[in-house]
Amino acid sequence: MNGDTPAVTIPRVTFRVLLQTEFDRRRSANRRYSLRAFARSLSIDHSALSQILRGKRRLTARSVRALAPKLALDSAAVAEHCAAENDAAVLDAIARPNFRADSRWLSTMSGIPLDQVNVALQRLLRKGVVVMQSRHTWIRRVEAERG
Numbered sequence: 001m002n003g004d005t006p007a008v009t010i011p012r013v014t015f016r017v018l019l020q021t022e023f024d025r026r027r028s029a030n031r032r033y034s035l036r037a038f039a040r041s042l043s044i045d046h047s048a049l050s051q052i053l054r055g056k057r058r059l060t061a062r063s064v065r066a067l068a069p070k071l072a073l074d075s076a077a078v079a080e081h082c083a084a085e086n087d088a089a090v091l092d093a094i095a096r097p098n099f100r101a102d103s104r105w106l107s108t109m110s111g112i113p114l115d116q117v118n119v120a121l122q123r124l125l126r127k128g129v130v131v132m133q134s135r136h137t138w139i140r141r142v143e144a145e146r147g
Contacts (some may be wrong), residue, residue, distance in 0.1 A: 015064050015081040020053055022071055042070050058092075059085050060111065086112055086120040087129075094130065101132075 027033045035053075039046035044067065051057035061082035068078040089110040093099065096109065103121065107114045124130040 014084065015059050015067075016052060016055065018071065018081075019049075019067070023053070042067055058089065060089075061085050061116070083120070083123065086110075086116050087124055090117060090120045090124065091129070 023035070023038050026038060035050060036046045039049040042049065048057060052059060052063075064081045064085055065078060068081065073081075089112055090106055093106050093109040099105075103114055103117050106112075106121070107117045110117065112120070121130065125132065
């Protein structure tokens with residue numbers, strides 16, 4: 001690639017979108033295919049699946065690992081989706097009004113083990129999504145650019 005060609009970025013597909021796409025694909029093949037049937041094929045309760053698809057229930061790395069084999073995802077894709085869910089949970093915790101720049105606090109608020117919180121923080125810092133203003137202050141990059 002030369003310097004004149006702009007880099008093309010492909011938007012990351014979240015696991016929720018992946019589930020919705022698979023459900024839509026199955027419905028297009030069979031208009032009578034229901035959410036309950038899809039939930040049954042994933043071995044998950046239909047109400048939990050409905051909440052996940054509507055964004056009312058957060059996916060965890062554990063749930064991604066449980067559902068991914070039923071969607072025939074390889075281990076690399078599973079790891080990427082687990083990391084993305086952990087990143088999202090850490091970002092949600094950072095956005096809380098009572099946020100404390102403490103890995104243990106983030107672990108408690110996000111429900112993610114401490115080691116995985118630290119890995120997610122390193123990944124978010126490396127990507128520039130989170131910025132450390134001082135030892136006790138971390139903010140999302142969008143907020144840093146506004147202020």
